[in-house]
Amino acid sequence: MKNRVVITGLGVVAPNGVGLEAFTKAIKTGTSGITFHQELQDKGFSCCIGGIPEVSEEKKLAYLTPLQLRGFNSTSILYGCMAAIDAWKDAGFLVDENSNLDYDSGLIFGTGTSGIEKFRESIYLIDEQKVRRLGSTSVVQTMASGISAYLGGILGFGNQVTTNSSACTTGTEALLLGFERIKNGKAKRMLVGSSSDSSLYTWGGFDAMRVMTYKHNETPEKGSRPMSETASGFVPGSGAGALVLESLESALARNATIYAEVLGGNINSGGQRNSGTLTAPNPEAVQKCISDALLDSKIKASEIDVLNGHLTATSKDGLEIENWSNALQRKGTNFPYINSLKSMVGHCLAAAGAIESVASVLQIKEQFIFPNINCEDIHPEITALISSDKIPTKMIEKNINIVAKASFGFGDVNACVIFKKYIQ
Structure with missing residues (x-):
């Protein structure tokens, strides 16, 4: 018999809110x-806007020690540690460097790139024949698994402690890999996410590549426009999201x-x-990815209340809606509600799937649908397929039972x- 898997902790570091309380308020x-x-x-960028979480030096010290922060400049690892530690505490666990080794708990925490600033610093030092000035943390900051190495310690x-990397799909993939491990009895708890x-x-x-918008440098909050007729490319974002997955029995x-429960x-x-x-x-x-997800979850397409799409504010948004409609065999007024967090935070790249999963779960826990901002002019390709009232531009308080979240990444990975909603 397979284990049921539930979510018992959340953590988030997002451009519009650092910490669960601030983030929840922002998306509502x-x-x-x-x-x-x-x-x-x-530096000559065409797109001069982006989503960067606000993290003070004082805030950093609440998560990492002065020794850990010495020579430290990897925001990917910083954001990931913050979100993951918050999620672990939110689930009711202590963070204690003297704790016993926990063989029942593991983590899969993904990223796309790590420590690029440290790489740049290292290149200059090596070129100047100053290798010994690289510092003792240059390796862990620049290796892909640096984030899981920090958190594991x-x-x-x-249990399993690893890092995955699959472009924009990274966070959603990490969640599903952790889910499978608990479902199959290989772990009781898995801390999953991405940064x-x-x-x-x-x-x-x-x-x-000219895939980012250059039209909103004067109006940054209007720049990220998923599903909009006037979308002109994505806005880059950054941060991290984390979720504690746990067997229902353990929880x-x-x-x-x-x-919520992961079906x-x-x-x-x-x-x-x-x-x-x-x-x-x-x-x-x-x-097929969407259809197979429904089969694995043993639900019908008609049971889905809300879709949290990938929807990046590029020319592919219409195709994504078409794919959802075809996979679910739902269109017009029968289509589920759909939203894109990227309208508020931009495209957080490898962190997108995890941050957006946190937002998806919050909708279930607090029974609301967060709005799509900058979407007053829905693209006609999209309104030809689904009813415009399924793309809310204001928060809706509504009974939410099932949310589907998808990510579609660079390299054609899904x-x-x-x-x-968990019901006893």
């Missing part, structure tokens, strides 16, 4: 975290707060076939997870 009120950044303009986990840094060296490549035994999901790839490319999805594979 439709508050944008997109701002203008002078440094981007100074801080929390003392003895992405706010380095202009990460964002620069996308600016060069009930310790009387834990349960945010199932699916991960697949379009293989860059059938019009799929490095940057464009294979529609057939996307639809993931879809199904969350359900």
Whole structure:
């Protein structure tokens, strides 16, 4: 018999809210975290706006020691540690460096890039023949698994401790990998999530590809426009999201707060076939990912109340809606409500799936649908498929039972997870 898996802790570091309380308030009120950044303009970027979480030096010391912060400049690891530690505490656990090794708990925490600032610093030092000035943390800050290495030691986990990386799908994939581990009895608890840094060296490549908007440098909060006819490219974002997954048996035994249940999901790839490319999805594979997620979760398409889409504010938004409609066989007024958190925080790249999963679960726990901002002019390709009232521009208080969350990433990779309100 397979274990049921529930969510008992949440943590988030987002451009529009650091910490669960601030983030919840922001997504309910439709508050944008997109701002203008002078440094981007100074470096010649076309898109000079982005979403960067506000984290003070004092705030950093609440999560990492002065020794850990010495020579430290990886925002990906910082954001990930903050979100993950908050989630672990939110689930009712202590953070104690002298705790016993916990073989029942593990983590899968993903990222796209780590320590690019440290890489740059290292290159200059090596070129100047100053290798010994690199510092003792240069390796852990620049290796892909640096985030899981930090967290594994801080929390003392003895189960699987690893990092995954699948572009924009990373966070949703991490969640599903952790879910499978608990479902199959390999762990009692898995801390899952993903993070992405706010380095202009990460964002620069996308600016060069001309996939980011350049039209809203004077009006940053209006820049991220998923599903809008006037969308002109995505806005870069950064941060981290984290969720504590736990077997239902373990959660009930310790009387834990349960945010929602994870029913199932699916991960697949379009293989860059059938019009799929490095940057464009294979529609057939996307639809199969969604359909297989429903099969794995043992639910009907008609049971889904809300979709939290990938929806990046590019020309592919209409195709995504079409894929959802075809996979679910629902359209017009029969289509579920759908929203995109990216309207408020931008595209947080590798962190997107995790931050958006936190937002999806909050909708179930607090029974609301967060608004799509900057979407007063829905693209006609989309209104031809679904009713405009299914794309709310104001928060709706509503009984939410099932939310589907999907991510579709660079490299033609897909993931879809199904969350359900927990009922005893």
